[in-house]
Amino acid sequence: MVGKVPTNVPDGLEGAPVGRRIFLGLLGIGALGIAFGSKVQNALANALGPLEERDPTGLLSLLPLGDTFRFYSVTGSVPDKDASDYRLTVSGLVGRPTTYTLDDLRTMPQIDIVRDFQCVTGWRVPEVHWRGVPLSHLLDLAEPTTEARALRLTSFDGTYTESLTLNQARLPDVIVALDMLGGPVTHNHGGPVRLYVAPMYGYKSVKWLNGIELTADVIPGYWEHRGYSIDGFVGKSNGRSDEPTG
Amino acid sequence: MNQPDSASAPTAGARLLRFTVPVRLIHAVTGGLMLVCIATAAILYNGSLAVIFGHRYVIEQIHVWCGFALPVPLIIGFAAPSYRADLRRLNRFTPHDWNWLRSKTRRSGAIPVGKFNAGQKLNAALSAGSIGVLLATGTVMYFTNVTRLSWRSGATFLHDWFSLGLGLLVMGHIAFALRDSEAMHSMRNGFVSLRWARREHGLWAEELTDVPADTCHPKAE
Numbered sequence: 001m002v003g004k005v006p007t008n009v010p011d012g013l014e015g016a017p018v019g020r021r022i023f024l025g026l027l028g029i030g031a032l033g034i035a036f037g038s039k040v041q042n043a044l045a046n047a048l049g050p051l052e053e054r055d056p057t058g059l060l061s062l063l064p065l066g067d068t069f070r071f072y073s074v075t076g077s078v079p080d081k082d083a084s085d086y087r088l089t090v091s092g093l094v095g096r097p098t099t100y101t102l103d104d105l106r107t108m109p110q111i112d113i114v115r116d117f118q119c120v121t122g123w124r125v126p127e128v129h130w131r132g133v134p135l136s137h138l139l140d141l142a143e144p145t146t147e148a149r150a151l152r153l154t155s156f157d158g159t160y161t162e163s164l165t166l167n168q169a170r171l172p173d174v175i176v177a178l179d180m181l182g183g184p185v186t187h188n189h190g191g192p193v194r195l196y197v198a199p200m201y202g203y204k205s206v207k208w209l210n211g212i213e214l215t216a217d218v219i220p221g222y223w224e225h226r227g228y229s230i231d232g233f234v235g236k237s238n239g240r241s242d243e244p245t246g
Numbered sequence: 247m248n249q250p251d252s253a254s255a256p257t258a259g260a261r262l263l264r265f266t267v268p269v270r271l272i273h274a275v276t277g278g279l280m281l282v283c284i285a286t287a288a289i290l291y292n293g294s295l296a297v298i299f300g301h302r303y304v305i306e307q308i309h310v311w312c313g314f315a316l317p318v319p320l321i322i323g324f325a326a327p328s329y330r331a332d333l334r335r336l337n338r339f340t341p342h343d344w345n346w347l348r349s350k351t352r353r354s355g356a357i358p359v360g361k362f363n364a365g366q367k368l369n370a371a372l373s374a375g376s377i378g379v380l381l382a383t384g385t386v387m388y389f390t391n392v393t394r395l396s397w398r399s400g401a402t403f404l405h406d407w408f409s410l411g412l413g414l415l416v417m418g419h420i421a422f423a424l425r426d427s428e429a430m431h432s433m434r435n436g437f438v439s440l441r442w443a444r445r446e447h448g449l450w451a452e453e454l455t456d457v458p459a460d461t462c463h464p465k466a467e
Contacts, residue, residue, distance in 0.1 A: 041403040
């Protein structure tokens with residue numbers, strides 16, 4: 001080597017600080033996205049949501065497009081139940097405690113409602129078709145005693161619970177749903193029988209419903225122990241201002 | 247050792263220190279937390295997995311706290327000079343780097359590559375930025391009473407898409423690592439062979455040994 005002139009400079013001492021620019025640029029996109037992302041999301045959901053619902057491959061559902069059901073379960077595996085082993089028990093402060101089979105529920109008067117499903121975490125599925133027995137009908141059959149003020153609802157997942165006041169439970173758009181989206185409620189959606197409380201956030205609509213117990217006081221349910229509102233009306237609770245679904 | 251004296255000219259079998267102990271530790275902890283975040287995110291996000299694994303509350307808590315912990319090793323690492331030195335190198339893009347990114351024959355060795363190639367620099371910057379965005383949006387999503395609803399919706403939207411992007415980035419990173427066992431091994435024991443360094447990171451090998459890379463290539467193997 002001629003002389004002692006360094007043949008090279010350690011990289012890192014030359015060149016433009018592009019890494020830092022990318023880093024700060026992404027943080028900038030993050031700040032803009034928090035402020036305006038919900039508008040972009042709505043546009044995307046409007047454009048692609050209908051496609052996703054009809055996508056036979058199911059691949060679109062892997063993308064976060066919004067306006068689609070996301071499946072939540074709070075326990076380990078939930079047993080599959082069908083007409084042979086499904087039971088719904090109405091108990092507690094009632095004159096006539098009863099246990100119903102799926103066929104019993106099928107032969108009761110059904111009503112149809114088409115209403116949005118709004119989750120407290122933000123997603124909303126527009127115009128879902130529901131069909132089932134009005135909860136008020138089951139209450140009439142059970143004849144609640146005069147002390148009964150509230151319902152404790154349980155799930156055959158073994159863990160999930162929910163609550164409604166007796167007045168809320170008698171609302172005409174609160175149903176024990178047997179069908180949704182044009183067919184029997186599937187296992188992932190909480191089938192064979194789930195609750196649908198149309199005017200409230202999704203966590204009130206207990207999946208895999210197996211028990212209705214009449215109680216004197218409201219007993220807070222699973223998510224309500226973890227900070228969610230007990231009276232979960234859409235747009236009027238949980239610090240949210242969504243368009244009501246009621 | 248940046249300036250070995252001429253008496254100890256490196257041989258082809260020499261070992262070069264590629265990653266110091268602090269750098270390896272930071273990588274291991276960050277990588278572990280990242281994998282937990284990705285696994286729990288997949289369960290929280292994908293309907294089929296959510297129904298198989300259930301336990302939504304527990305999974306959510308693991309995801310949130312591993313997420314909050316994710317930047318901690320990256321920040322504590324600044325105490326280590328070797329980590330800072332690597333970050334400086336990752337930060338700087340030379341004209342060679344832009345050529346490398348555009349080139350179809352970037353692995354041929356014709357374009358000089360320092361300690362990190364342009365792809366690694368890009369991956370580092372994109373990963374760091376994505377982690378920052380996920381941390382900020384995740385915080386907005388988790389502390390629901392702090393910000394207004396439209397911000398939370400925006401944060402959820404960004405969090406979803408950045409998770410997808412970062413997940414692909416991490417998958418790519420792992421795929422490249424699996425293709426080069428010596429590179430991957432050096433993340434565990436720190437060292438690479440001089441032969442590997444000359445082939446993959448010629449400028450860096452040159453810098454450590456003070457011998458121009460060209461003259462070290464044997465004319466015939």
